[in-house]
Amino acid sequence: DTGVSQDPRHKITKRGQNVTFRCDPISEHNRLYWYRQTLGQGPEFLTYFQNEAQLEKSRLLSDRFSAERPKGSFSTLEIQRTEQGDSAMYLCASSRGQTYGYTFGSGTRLTVV
């Protein structure tokens, strides 16, 4: 069990630029989740994949956000035309199933300047 890896750990970008984050889940886990966490708040759900299928998307996920999990392994989260309000920690988690807890990565901290 090598854990959930996220890359990069930190990203500073100028407003209007596009950014892409990567998540490598635990290999045996078929479920993958993206959450966003702002300072002092709990994580907010963004989207969920089961294998390569994106099964749920939050209303928080505007059309500037897109996520993929092309082969049911790693996932990417892209934010286009970033805004200052996108500054947050983006957390990826994976899981074996509904009765199992999530295993979280260390997150990608995005700062939009």
Add this chain to the structure above:
Amino acid sequence: AQSVAQPEDQVNVAEGNPLTVKCTYSVSGNPYLFWYVQYPNRGLQFLLKYITGDNLVKGSYGFEAEFNKSQTSFHLKKPSALVSDSALYFCAVRDTKNAGNMLTFGGGTRLMVKP
């Protein structure tokens, strides 16, 4: 819709004393309940879960939690706090009647254990 409330932003306790971090939930069906801990600049770490069975569940680092269906609560407890327990704690719920698969998290409670 599923929701979680953590009524205390911060809990202060002296080292060696018992601690309780409160959590209440709202679901349509039955709940799956989880506690996570977060240290600075880190992701969340799983502590324990309630799925079914015994209402008292034990988890990592000496933590335990009690599921109370009538009070819709799942409070986190530890008999003797350590300074190293100081961190941010999150309660989370999934509604078994909800077709969705995600966990909904509370706003978090900061635990400060003083020597």
